Amino acid sequence: MEYKCAIFDLDGTLVNSIHALTYCTNLALERCNMGPVTEEQMMHIVGDGYKMQMRRSLIACGDTELVHYEEILPVYMEIFAKNCLYRMHAYNGIPELLSYLRHQGMKLAVVSNKPHAQAVNTVEAVFGKGFFDAVIGEREGIPKKPDPTGALTAAGELGAKPEDCLYFGDTNTDMQTGKNAKMTTIGVLWGFRGKEELQEFSPDYLIETPEEMIGILEEKQGILCNDIEGR
Numbered sequence: 001m002e003y004k005c006a007i008f009d010l011d012g013t014l015v016n017s018i019h020a021l022t023y024c025t026n027l028a029l030e031r032c033n034m035g036p037v038t039e040e041q042m043m044h045i046v047g048d049g050y051k052m053q054m055r056r057s058l059i060a061c062g063d064t065e066l067v068h069y070e071e072i073l074p075v076y077m078e079i080f081a082k083n084c085l086y087r088m089h090a091y092n093g094i095p096e097l098l099s100y101l102r103h104q105g106m107k108l109a110v111v112s113n114k115p116h117a118q119a120v121n122t123v124e125a126v127f128g129k130g131f132f133d134a135v136i137g138e139r140e141g142i143p144k145k146p147d148p149t150g151a152l153t154a155a156g157e158l159g160a161k162p163e164d165c166l167y168f169g170d171t172n173t174d175m176q177t178g179k180n181a182k183m184t185t186i187g188v189l190w191g192f193r194g195k196e197e198l199q200e201f202s203p204d205y206l207i208e209t210p211e212e213m214i215g216i217l218e219e220k221q222g223i224l225c226n227d228i229e230g231r
Helices: 018-031 039-045 050-060 069-083 094-103 116-127 149-157 172-180 195-199 210-230
Strands: 005-008 107-115 134-138 165-169 184-188 205-207
Touching: 005 149, 018 039, 018 050, 018 069, 039 050, 050 069, 094 107, 094 210, 107 116, 107 149, 116 134, 134 149, 149 165, 149 172, 165 172, 172 184, 172 195, 195 205, 205 210
Parallel strands: 005 107, 005 165, 107 134, 165 184, 184 205
Antiparallel strands: none
């Protein structure tokens, strides 16, 4: 199999955003005289869009009736717009993996549950404008993951069939997304969730470091070349 496209989740896969997410959530909770939540809690809260993030955060702080839910959503969005890059950085090994994939002739895409404009801003701030061939966040016509529409849209924009694509993610939502899109699904273990959660959805690969994926692709390429030479 020669892959043509690599599609990545954003938070917890490409970038470590847990500091920003926790910081902004706690500032919003403070406006409601609630909180704080810890970064460890936040790793299990995030992954399904900011509305679910705030719903889970309120419940974690004791607002089980979600009395403050409608109030806190615009507050969070205002705060996040100003602080979304707080201590944000790419995970170790990610630049090298992206460079390797690019040199293999693969197109690169991001599919995130962030609102589209925020996803674009985050990607461009960390990796530079135009580095990725496609960036897709939640917007009209693109439902949140695990709906596969975003991943399939990215593949279509880049001229790839689902079977030509690698899909990388760090949560159960991502594993379901990759499977729903019928793409080769890779669970990454440096992100927000643990191995057991990802294994439950039977990804094609589970990797502990970005470098490990390079080794897997090198091995597959070697097998492919040997097969061609043996014909």
